[in-house]
Amino acid sequence: VNHLFAENNKLPHRQGDYSREEVQLANRNSGIALELLTHDVTPPGMHYLLNHFDIPVLDEATWTLPITGLVNTPLSLPLHRLQQFPKFLKTVTMECAGNGRAGFEHRKPSMPWQVEAVGTAAWTGARLMDVLEEAGVQEKAVEVVFTGADRGFDAGVDHHFARSLSREQAHDQDVLLAYEMNDQPLPIQHGAPLRVIVPGWFGMGNVKWLTSIEAIDRPFEGHQQAANYHYKTTPDDPGIPVTHLRVKSLMAPPGVPDWYTRRRFVEPGQVRLTGRAWSGNGVPVEKVEVGIDGKWHPTQIRRHESRYAWSQWNFEWEAEPGEHLLSCCATDAEGNMQPDAPVWDQSGFGNNSIHTLQVTVGNRKSEIANA
């Protein structure tokens, strides 16, 4: 029974069109509908969702969270105990590290996100640091490991999804153990009964369906930490760990779509262009520019009260009949700016190239007559 499971890091990279397996993943996972970028908080059910393995169903009545390893007081906390810690709410924009992978012509066989693997939610829970303080993480602990109930194979390795944070990162006051999303109990597909929320990071750090937290004395070697989620330019590149979000912006498509192509039809006159922009690690977005047929214009930015949530940008466009290319490009307070084209990554991670839409401006009735 050799090679029964696809070792997808050994599969040839895809070129051009998409495979049955890529479409299977796209049907199974789900992205935001871009028109809902008008909402500060993504409506329930429309937040992007990327689950590596099957969604596990845990019994909250018997579930407890062990906190073990290099701690002074090993704990095993049922949900009601976690709910007794001081309760914090953080509004956080989360994005999949693989968002934009489909933009690479020659790409790793994996989830073919175009631009839609993003969402913003209000997460409520205990602060991880408060829970860790109760256990007392020892000085010799180097990392804290979070393990989920979701299990399967990736690149031939059978494992539970697990990720680590450094001891310092784990004691960041903004990291949550969340049991609510948008003031409702955590939905099953988002990690019920408990998940980690690491604001400002890509999605993979926000481990779902937590089954244990362990303090260890060495860097964690789990598959999703050591092998996956590294920026690599070649297969042999040891790579750089994927951590924080990169500066990015998206536009809510104006007008109405064509069903199949999603090309947009807009009536002439004043059109409000709007969208969202964010960066990593809580760094604010400094400016967003809108490109109209290659000419760039400043936009108005409305910041969210949470530094981890996306900003809204708005631009009043005088739409003239004809074909137009609309783009948006964000720059953050540290001077990071979106690139024009995807920056090559072996696994399709971190593609924050500018978002462009093709728009036809015209009078609808004549349009139909000519079609």
Added chain:
Amino acid sequence: VNHLFAENNKLPHRQGDYSREEVQLANRNSGIALELLTHDVTPPGMHYLLNHFDIPVLDEATWTLPITGLVNTPLSLPLHRLQQFPKFLKTVTMECAGNGRAGFEHRKPSMPWQVEAVGTAAWTGARLMDVLEEAGVQEKAVEVVFTGADRGFDAGVDHHFARSLSREQAHDQDVLLAYEMNDQPLPIQHGAPLRVIVPGWFGMGNVKWLTSIEAIDRPFEGHQQAANYHYKTTPDDPGIPVTHLRVKSLMAPPGVPDWYTRRRFVEPGQVRLTGRAWSGNGVPVEKVEVGIDGKWHPTQIRRHESRYAWSQWNFEWEAEPGEHLLSCCATDAEGNMQPDAPVWDQSGFGNNSIHTLQVTVGNRKSEIANA
């Protein structure tokens, strides 16, 4: 500005691999995660979703539903008035007519569903017949037309999504005007504030974001009624309207998946195989058989109390090491049975061919050692 919008009924059919536009639709729309077939009612946020155009955001405070045309008393009902009608709950299995389209090698450019465009929800609302009775539909009315707020182009035609029912169908006691889904206000992506629920029909009849109901004296000629949603064997075939669900069954995949291929790994020994089966128009499922490497076995069926909701089937499998093909096949009380292979349809509608999974049974540790 000719031909600015893809007329997707004129685009060449796709062969083999999938286009960027198909993947765009797959990222935007979402299917059930098959492991959640264990649930009688699909968990909120995991019901399949197919929206032709942008999701409109309607203001419930000012929204009213006009009921016009050939009625004795034209009405305009705000939501609170609709909520004063007797309240009914129906648990309904809904499936997209295009579910299985990706199974056609040579297929219409459209949403590339594999098997996952299905879900079951408890819908609550007023009975359409009660509301129509208050308006008094006249004898000369032939059809009742439901129009949604969602608008866009399809095959070059600019329109709001709209569908009709015959006068008789519209007075069926099981058709609802639903304002709740699973005891919560209707989510925005499922048609808030009000949608039609036509139990036993494919999804297209369940018009979302209702903006009007109109009784008319002739067959409705709207694009989604007269041009789209017909079974056709050739492009010139006038076709047969798509209406009721076809008999079908799916299996919750046993064991754990490989991330990319979704092939399954199962440990040897007794394994409970489980899944769901349904048919159209409230016809009960009579039997479900499970195929193990081509040999068929009867399963135990547990019917849902609602005749419009899927049945659960279960089978105890003694899994022996090696490669296996698992299938399921349902037959309904009218003798309709799933075909082995997709029955050709020009638009990829109504593919109810049997669901097959590839499964490896083996000892996990040796598996990894050999990988």
